[in-house]
Amino acid sequence: MSVSFEAVPPHDETTVLHERVDRLRSSLDWAREAIPTPIRDELHAAVDRCDERLALGIDWTVVALAGGTGSGKSTLFNALVGVDFAVPGVARPTTSDVSASVWGPERADALLDWLGVAPDRRLRRFDAMGTTPDPALAGLVLLDLPDHDSVNPHNREVVDRIVPQVDLLLWVVDPQKYADNAIHEGYLKQASVTGQPSLVVLNHVDRLTTEEGWEVARDLQRLLALDGMHSVPVMPVSARTGQGVDVLRAELEGAVQARSVAADAVAADLVAAGRTLERALARDAEPVLPEVSELVAALAAAAGVDARAEAAAAVVAGRSSSVPAQDTMRLEVVDRERLDWIDAASEGLPVQWRIVIGEAVAPAGELTAVIDAALAGVDWPEARHAPFGRRRLRASAMEKDMLRLGREAVLGAIEPGIVRPTELIHQAYRNLDELTVIARAQAPEGAGEPEEPVVEPEPAHAEAGVVEEEEHALPADIWAPVHEDRHERHDRHHHEG
Numbered sequence: 001m002s003v004s005f006e007a008v009p010p011h012d013e014t015t016v017l018h019e020r021v022d023r024l025r026s027s028l029d030w031a032r033e034a035i036p037t038p039i040r041d042e043l044h045a046a047v048d049r050c051d052e053r054l055a056l057g058i059d060w061t062v063v064a065l066a067g068g069t070g071s072g073k074s075t076l077f078n079a080l081v082g083v084d085f086a087v088p089g090v091a092r093p094t095t096s097d098v099s100a101s102v103w104g105p106e107r108a109d110a111l112l113d114w115l116g117v118a119p120d121r122r123l124r125r126f127d128a129m130g131t132t133p134d135p136a137l138a139g140l141v142l143l144d145l146p147d148h149d150s151v152n153p154h155n156r157e158v159v160d161r162i163v164p165q166v167d168l169l170l171w172v173v174d175p176q177k178y179a180d181n182a183i184h185e186g187y188l189k190q191a192s193v194t195g196q197p198s199l200v201v202l203n204h205v206d207r208l209t210t211e212e213g214w215e216v217a218r219d220l221q222r223l224l225a226l227d228g229m230h231s232v233p234v235m236p237v238s239a240r241t242g243q244g245v246d247v248l249r250a251e252l253e254g255a256v257q258a259r260s261v262a263a264d265a266v267a268a269d270l271v272a273a274g275r276t277l278e279r280a281l282a283r284d285a286e287p288v289l290p291e292v293s294e295l296v297a298a299l300a301a302a303a304g305v306d307a308r309a310e311a312a313a314a315v316v317a318g319r320s321s322s323v324p325a326q327d328t329m330r331l332e333v334v335d336r337e338r339l340d341w342i343d344a345a346s347e348g349l350p351v352q353w354r355i356v357i358g359e360a361v362a363p364a365g366e367l368t369a370v371i372d373a374a375l376a377g378v379d380w381p382e383a384r385h386a387p388f389g390r391r392r393l394r395a396s397a398m399e400k401d402m403l404r405l406g407r408e409a410v411l412g413a414i415e416p417g418i419v420r421p422t423e424l425i426h427q428a429y430r431n432l433d434e435l436t437v438i439a440r441a442q443a444p445e446g447a448g449e450p451e452e453p454v455v456e457p458e459p460a461h462a463e464a465g466v467v468e469e470e471e472h473a474l475p476a477d478i479w480a481p482v483h484e485d486r487h488e489r490h491d492r493h494h495h496e497g
């Protein structure tokens with residue numbers, strides 16, 4: 001059994017997730033009856049959620065400018081975009097409707113609809129040549145949010161709805177209000193708990209001397225540490241003069257390279273589906289297709305193919321004068337062979353899977369009829385006495401030929417009714433089992449011993465209020481070996497443990 005995600009290059013991530021969700025859906029359909037209803041419902045809900053997220057596009061990196069009124073979010077948005085699109089203002093609060101700028105040749109319409117960005121508040125960074133002005137930012141969606149501590153309740157609602165959906169938050173603070181309780185208590189502490197990637201931008205530094213700038217930055221860093229955000233960078237910028245904006249843009253380029261919240265969410269859903277499935281599958285069971293040639297040989301023999309071949313050989317050898325007419329198949333024999341097949345095909349699997357295979361395989365009566373019809377349609381060679389001296393050779397060739405023809409006919413007859421459905425159910429089992437293998441690989445150390453169904457991972461250790469490394473939390477990094485470098489970059493936006 002292999003966990004094949006590891007070999008997947010990053011840009012194929014969407015494809016891989018799409019395929020995996022599709023496989024989960026079709027496997028669930030095939031294995032419907034083998035999975036208890038509550039588990040099945042849970043899995044269907046996971047598939048629906050994944051579909052919804054995948055439809056929005058998971059390749060976008062959503063970055064939002066958040067902060068108090070007048071901190072300069074709209075001005076900074078324009079400075080990053082290079083166009084005066086967001087409306088900065090003197091009257092506060094200025095921004096009530098979210099503006100978005102989208103870099104890259106794709107439109108992010110479904111995503112922006114979902115985020116609730118009005119169509120006339122969407123800007124595409126795309127020049128006349130059809131290229132992105134800053135290719136390193138392709139895939140970025142930058143949002144200018146209203147103020148989080150607004151006197152306007154609508155603004156707060158918008159911020160609270162969007163904040164959890166973004167990949168990176170840029171908290172814009174100004175030298176006067178950087179210590180405001182609302183941002184620290186309301187958001188930054190929360191972000192430090194959830195591990196939401198965040199950067200803090202100290203804006204308006206053009207109004208400070210270098211000395212003052214350092215002092216404020218140090219004090220802000222101290223407050224952030226109290227929020228639990230020990231290594232969140234404070235980036236001094238001036239949206240007005242452009243100072244520091246390049247450094248910020250470079251951070252955004254790094255964020256674009258990292259995986260999106262949406263991709264993580266889909267991956268986490270699949271891992272959770274794997275955990276749920278553990279309850280419906282047997283640990284380490286590998287369904288094996290029984291020997292098809294044995295079944296064919298047995299059925300052919302039962303249908304009189306062997307007897308007929310022998311009789312034809314006897315004619316060729318001069319020991320007999322005619323081949324008797326073909327017998328018809330006996331239902332009891334087919335029934336017994338069919339049940340033996342089902343038993344062998346479901347060996348090691350939970351009992352429901354035997355029922356599912358039994359239902360997928362054609363009934364004995366139907367199989368008997370198709371085998372009979374197939375054998376009746378065979379163009380059997382005519383058996384004639386062979387000249388002395390060649391009889392043994394010819395007789396044996398005749399027998400082989402007839403056996404081959406008869407068995408081919410039987411195989412052709414039972415393939416669609418027995419072999420194919422069994423393979424499909426086995427494939428469904430393997431697809432589902434692959435998710436449990438991934439889920440187990442993601443289980444935190446010491447959680448769930450083999451016999452136990454794996455439940456939610458326990459946060460490994462949260463001592464004395466210190467939240468430990470993200471590696472113990474969902475979403476699991478199924479792609480870790482491939483995405484290491486991208487994660488390293490992404491991690492720069494995370495707080496430390």
Ligand SMILES: Nc1nc2c(ncn2[C@@H]2O[C@H](COP(=O)(O)OP(=O)(O)OP(=O)(O)O)[C@@H](O)[C@H]2O)c(=O)[nH]1
Nearest residue numbers: 069070072073074075088089093094095204239240
């Ligand atoms: N000196 C200076 N002024 C700035 C800077 N950034 C923004 N401003 C000014 O600050 C005022 C507020 O800026 P906005 O960009 O509207 O602030 P905002 O955060 O979008 O405000 P809301 O939309 O109300 O939440 C405007 O007059 C800007 O010109 C800066 O870096 N330096």
Ligand SMILES: [Mg+2]
Nearest residue numbers: 073074094095
């Ligand atoms: Mg604004």
